[in-house]
Amino acid sequence: MKPTALVRRTTARTLLAAGLMSSLALATGCTKSEDDSGSKPSASKQDDAGQVVASPGTASGPTCTIDAYGGQKTDLRTATVGFSQSEKEANPFRIAETASIRAEAKAEGVKLLTANAQSQFSKQISDVQDLIAKGADLLVIAPLNSDGWEPVLRTAAARHIPIVTIDRKINATACKDYVSFIGSDFVEQGKRAADRMIEATGGKGEVAVLLGAAGNNVTTERTKGFEDRIKEKAPGLRIVFRQTGEFAREKGQSVTENLIQSKPGITGIYAENDEMGLGAVNALKGAGKKPGDVKIVTIDGTRNAVQGIVDGWISAVIESNPRFGPLAFRTLDTFTKGEKVGQDIVIKDSAYDKGNAQTDLGKAY
């Protein structure tokens, strides 16, 4: 009756072997997904919306020159640029950001070294040090954190390597520790979303806010901009609901399902990113609502959300522009030539609504 130890071992081996074999079978290329025809355009094929600087780089605000920073004038075309990405290229924003840097380096004929920190800050620090060791003359960094950059900044300063940070700021002195920061104004994004919400609802009714992840500056700034503008411009529009959807579609969907049941008269939903907005669309569909019954305004500008406008579910999408390539390289070029560049450069975010969603769908990332 009792299996002997030998038999048990054999069973174990068979089980393990079977497990391994099947995992290998899964991992090998016999996959076949829904749309293998390859209808999805790759990032390189996208219309590059290019970039316009919202705050003119040199006209206003503090500026920086190479003399003030230290170092020598060089020609960007002969230099090596190192790019350190913070997060895995697992979401449309990061994919579009890295693709934009790569595309611009190729267009300018600049030698580019890249690294990805996979959301680990210690890895990003060693990534940047590696980039410097491999001979990067200029650095473009998408920082994961704002703090903890001293070791890198010291190494870079010793070699007079100009640094441009994109999408997040680092806590250091501009024009001393780094040259410029290029990014979006999240408060402004919230305000513009509020304007669109007022427009869509006529300034009356009850609005719900799907907040981003707690304790994130993007969440607090997008909330502040939205609430301030609503208070100031549309006293008739009341914010009656604020719950986090943690920037994820699934959470946005389940929160919205509860929302539309407890407050059936809701007029509008402001989602602080596209994914939560798309979750809200799912929830509205599930509840038997029709496109346009509840006005949705979101921020980011991903392809799926802009498609949502075309389909009539979403009223407007405020873009958070990930295409830092052209602006980053233009800033570095101007700087290395010895001219003035701005210390804080705000990238221009466009917007999508019923009027341009169809035509500009290709620009969405």
Next chain:
Amino acid sequence: MTELTLGRGTPDRARLLRLLQDYGVYTGVLVLLLFNFAFTPHFVSAENFRTQAVQVAPVLIVALGMALAIGTEGVDLSVGSVMALATSLLSLYLGYGPWTAALVAVLAGAVVGVANGALIAFVGVQPIVATLALMVAGRGLALVLLPQLKDVHDPDLAALGSGAVLGVPYLALIAALLAVLTAFVVRRTTFGRQALAIGDSRPAARLAGLPVRRVLVLVYVCSGALAAIAGVLATARLAASDPTSLGSLMELSAITAVVVGGTPLSGGRVRVGGTVAGATLIQLLTTTLIKHDLPPSWTQIAQAVVIVLAVYAARERGRR
């Protein structure tokens, strides 16, 4: 060993405590329901109950597998990653039809279960460490297979996610079916009895001649397969495969449901009804706070209070 052996003929106070331990979670659900009936507008509607049932289904299914693992004095931390892996594979194999794809996904969950079980039963790694390894590896593999969110347009899957029969959503039906099945396995089958015996005392089970290793592997296979089913259902509901966020922190929700439901972490006992009630309690708690628009941090605090209460009620049971 199981909830069938209720204490009888004990003094009144001890009996009361015993009743609280056994029925506390049901009382909790009832109290929350009554509170919502009284104070939450639009709570009493078929549509609302459907929503709650659909939202609780994935957590519940994962918690059933978790209850089995905890019953053997183990734990399965890899469930959230298995959900992510299932959603990736579902999306990648959807070209062969939804059922094949779902089968592949569930198979992958079972394979992760085999790996977990083999590490625990044959190599002798602690369950928490072994499943932690698979938790990290599983999420990584899911992201390698499908690096970012992908929409699912399959009509059959969409029907599975949002359809209903006689007003009861498919998701709720499947979860109920799996709960009944798990209860049957735990109470009425040799496998269930053996698993609980192992949870009670592994050396004793071995000395008694039970096939300890085989049962342990099978328990983790069940847990993996159930997590994969939950992953498939969650994907169908979302109409998208999102391996970056699907199932994140699911292991903690599942453990909470099991513990609140009165299954002791020391093994040897599985309360399936309690697990269902535990998952429902957490779902109702979250819903109540959302519907009354209280800050999200309150949900976490409320969950913590419920867990502490559950552990307090269970402390007598721990001292055997």
